Structure formats: structure tokens, C-alpha cells
Amino acid sequence: MSRYAVSADAACAQVADGAVLLHLGSKRYYSLNETGAFIWQVLEEGQNIADIVVRLQTHYEVDRGEAQQSVDRLLNELGDAGLIVDASE
Amino acid sequence: MTRPEVTWQWGHVDATQDGRDVCLTHRLTSARLRVRDGRLRRDIGYDEATPAVRRELARVGAIVRLRQRGRYFVHASAMVDPHGRAWVLAGNSGAGKSTLAYALARSGWSVLGDDGVIIDVQGGEIIAHAWRDPLMVSAALAHQFHELKANSVRALDADLRQRVPISATQACRGPVSALLLLERSSVFAITRLGPRDCLAALIRQSPWVILGDGDSRDHLDALRRLSAIPAFHLRHTAAELWRIAEVLTGILR
Numbered sequence: 001m002s003r004y005a006v007s008a009d010a011a012c013a014q015v016a017d018g019a020v021l022l023h024l025g026s027k028r029y030y031s032l033n034e035t036g037a038f039i040w041q042v043l044e045e046g047q048n049i050a051d052i053v054v055r056l057q058t059h060y061e062v063d064r065g066e067a068q069q070s071v072d073r074l075l076n077e078l079g080d081a082g083l084i085v086d087a088s089e
Numbered sequence: 090m091t092r093p094e095v096t097w098q099w100g101h102v103d104a105t106q107d108g109r110d111v112c113l114t115h116r117l118t119s120a121r122l123r124v125r126d127g128r129l130r131r132d133i134g135y136d137e138a139t140p141a142v143r144r145e146l147a148r149v150g151a152i153v154r155l156r157q158r159g160r161y162f163v164h165a166s167a168m169v170d171p172h173g174r175a176w177v178l179a180g181n182s183g184a185g186k187s188t189l190a191y192a193l194a195r196s197g198w199s200v201l202g203d204d205g206v207i208i209d210v211q212g213g214e215i216i217a218h219a220w221r222d223p224l225m226v227s228a229a230l231a232h233q234f235h236e237l238k239a240n241s242v243r244a245l246d247a248d249l250r251q252r253v254p255i256s257a258t259q260a261c262r263g264p265v266s267a268l269l270l271l272e273r274s275s276v277f278a279i280t281r282l283g284p285r286d287c288l289a290a291l292i293r294q295s296p297w298v299i300l301g302d303g304d305s306r307d308h309l310d311a312l313r314r315l316s317a318i319p320a321f322h323l324r325h326t327a328a329e330l331w332r333i334a335e336v337l338t339g340i341l342r
Contacts, residue, residue: 011306013313015284020292022309024301029292031285 003048004075005087012040021083030081032074035060039074043084049075097300101142102149106302111153115142122146124153156297156304160209160218161311164294166190167206167217167265168198170341175201175217175263177208177315179294180271185330189271191224192334194257200224201260208265208315215265215315224255267319274324281321288316 006012009025019037021030032040038059042052049071057067078084096106103114111124112132120142121132129150135143152162165179166186176193178186187203194200202220209216270282270290282290291312292298298308325333 009301011309013288013309013316015288015313015316017283018285020285020288020309020313022292022299022305024299024305027299027301029289029299031289033285 001048001089002050003046003087003089004043004079004084005046006040006044007083007085010083012044014041023081023083026082028081030083035070036074039071040078097297099149099152101145104149104153106300109157109303111150113146113149113153115146118142120146122150124150124157127154127157129154152297155207156308159307159311160207161295161308162220162297163206163208163291163312163315164204165206166203167201167220168193169201169260169263170266171197171338172341173263174266175206175260177206177217177265177268178271179268179290181293184271184273185325185327186271187224188327189269189330189334191255191257192331193338194224195331196334196338198334198338199258199260201263208311210311210314215311215318216262217265218262219260221259224257265315265318267321268315270320270322272322272324273327275326276324277326277329278324279321281319284316284320286322287320288312291316 007023009023011022011024013020014037018034019032019040021032021040022028023030035056039052039056042055047055053064053067053071056062056071057064060067075084079086097104101116103116105112105114109124109127113122113124114120115138118134118138120134120138122135123130123132129147135146138146155162163177163179165177166189167175167177168190169175178189180186190200190203201217202222203224204222205220207218207220209218268282268287270287295308295312298305298312323333
């Protein structure tokens with residue numbers, strides 16, 4: 001089951017219109033819009049990718065393909081930034 | 090013998106950090122100051138250093154020490170309005186923070202800090218505390234303030250930005266009620282700043298948040314709370330700042 005975990009170097013501040021992430025190792029910060037902040041929140045709960053897609057689909061009433069694309073794109077960016085790590089079983 | 094790794098830098102100060110022990114070294118003179126057990130301790134070369142070098146080390150040392158106590162330095166001006174509420178004026182160097190601070194001081198506001206302010210969280214409130222640096226206004230703008238005309242030739246020689254020191258009523262603290270992010274522009278515009286953009290701006294003005302030490306998460310949380318207050322992006326030409334101060338003060342009355 002594909003699953004990602006939040007990196008121990010990541011710190012997140014959720015705000016009303018999104019979130020700001022810090023990578024405490026690389027000393028960089030990143031900004032997430034509302035959708036990104038929602039995905040991050042679900043990631044922090046330890047959900048696998050399929051569950052994240054379903055949650056996004058339900059929350060924003062979008063079709064599965066669109067939700068999958070959004071999740072894949074964000075996870076790629078978060079992975080490249082070292083903010084999440086592969087925790088697949 | 091190898092030199093210890095530099096963990097971070099601020100101005101001319103290099104810092105090496107081992108947990109809560111921080112060694113601050115002035116890059117140009119090698120004078121040292123340490124933050125240990127929550128106290129500032131003089132180290133090699135400190136006593137022999139010039140007052141300017143000692144001041145620079147002590148400034149950074151105070152920022153580190155306060156941070157360890159849950160009080161966070163933000164590179165911003167801060168003023169207390171006639172109702173006792175603090176306003177944080179953020180922006181990059183040269184954005185007009187000091188000029189607006191002085192314009193507000195002329196309208197009866199008091200100064201918490203010109204080039205910095207300390208914030209902490211008390212209950213549900215963000216409190217801004219004074220950071221005592223001399224208030225300075227750009228000599229190029231002094232002509233807009235008639236009482237400064239005579240002083241405009243007194244710009245400090247050592248100050249690269251050629252600013253004029255001025256005096257104003259000072260305040261000790263106040264609950265933060267608004268934040269203005271200032272930016273020089275060719276046109277005037279004021280827009281609401283969302284919490285996410287506000288937080289990003291605050292991170293840039295309080296870069297210690299990203300050190301990655303044991304205080305970073307609490308520091309980030311304090312900035313997050315500060316970003317939740319009403320915030321505005323103010324684009325202005327420098328000449329407009331004194332009028333903005335009058336308008337703000339008029340609205341509050």
C-alpha cells in the first residue's frame with residue numbers, strides 16, 4: 001500500500017487560507033494553498049494515497065481523476081523538497 | 090585544528106549552536122559572546138572589542154536568549170496607537186517602516202521599536218514588547234517633516250542609509266491588533282493580506298524560526314498566531330507615508 005509519512009524535519013503551520021511548511025534541515029519554507037493544506041492534514045493522519053484521494057474527492061466534490069492528479073502532483077513536490085518520506089509497507 | 094561548523098549567520102555574527110548553548114563570533118574581529126544557561130557570557134576578545142562590535146554581538150545574543158524564553162524577535166517597526174493597541178509595520182529594508190513609525194509618532198502614537206519588536210503569546214493574545222533601538226528616518230525624507238529640516242545634515246556618518254536619529258515617545262508593550270506589510274511602489278494601494286502570505290512575510294522578518302533547533306516549532310506557532318490578526322499590504326510612494334499616518338490616526342479617533 002503506497003503511503004507517505006511527514007518528515008521529522010518538517011514543521012507545518014495551518015492558517016485559514018492554507019499552510020506554510022518549514023524544512024528545518026534545508027532551512028527553506030514552502031506555501032500551500034487550501035487544497036494543499038488539506039492534503040497535508042490527511043497525510044499527517046497517516047492515511048495511504050488511495051484514502052487521501054477519496055478524502056479530497058469527497059471534501060471538494062471533484063472527480064477521482066482530478067483528485068488523483070492533485071495528490072500525485074503535490075506528493076511529488078513534497079517528496080522532492082524532502083518534506084515527506086516513503087512509508088509504504 | 091579544524092574550525093567548528095557555522096550553524097547560522099546574522100549580519101557580521103557567526104553562530105555555532107550546540108543545543109541551547111550558542112557561541113556568537115563577530116566575523117571581522119573574532120570577538121565572542123556566548124549564550125549559555127539562558128545568560129549572555131563574555132568570551133574571548135569581547136572586552137577588547139569596540140562598542141559597535143559589542144553592541145552587534147549583544148543584539149544577536151539578546152535575540153537568541155529571548156527566543157529561548159518564548160519571546161521572538163521580528164524585524165519590523167511597531168507602534169502603539171492612542172487606544173493602547175500595537176501595530177506591527179513589516180517590510181524589507183527601505184520599505185518605509187521607520188518613516189511611517191515617525192509619522193505616526195508625530196500623530197500621537199508611541200514607539201515600541203523601530204528596527205525590531207519582540208512578540209510573545211499570552212493567553213489568547215499576541216503581545217508586542219519594546220525593542221530599544223534609536224528611531225531613525227531617512228535623511229532624504231526629512232524635508233517632509235518640517236521639524237527635521239535643521240537636523241537633516243546630521244545623518245549618521247556610519248549609517249550607510251544616511252538616516253537621521255529622532256526622538257519619540259516610547260511604549261513598553263501592547264496587544265497586537267494589526268499588521269501592515271509595507272512596500273515601495275509607484276502607485277498607492279492597500280489590500281487585505283491573507284494569513285498565508287502574512288505568515289510567509291513574518292518568516293522572512295523572523296528568520297530564526299527556521300534554525301531547526303528545539304525552539305523552531307514554538308517560534309513558528311507564535312508567528313502563525315500573529316498572522317491571524319488583520320493584516321494589510323500597503324504599497325506606497327515614500328511621500329505618502331506621513332499622510333497615511335494622519336488618515337490612520339483620524340480613523341481611530
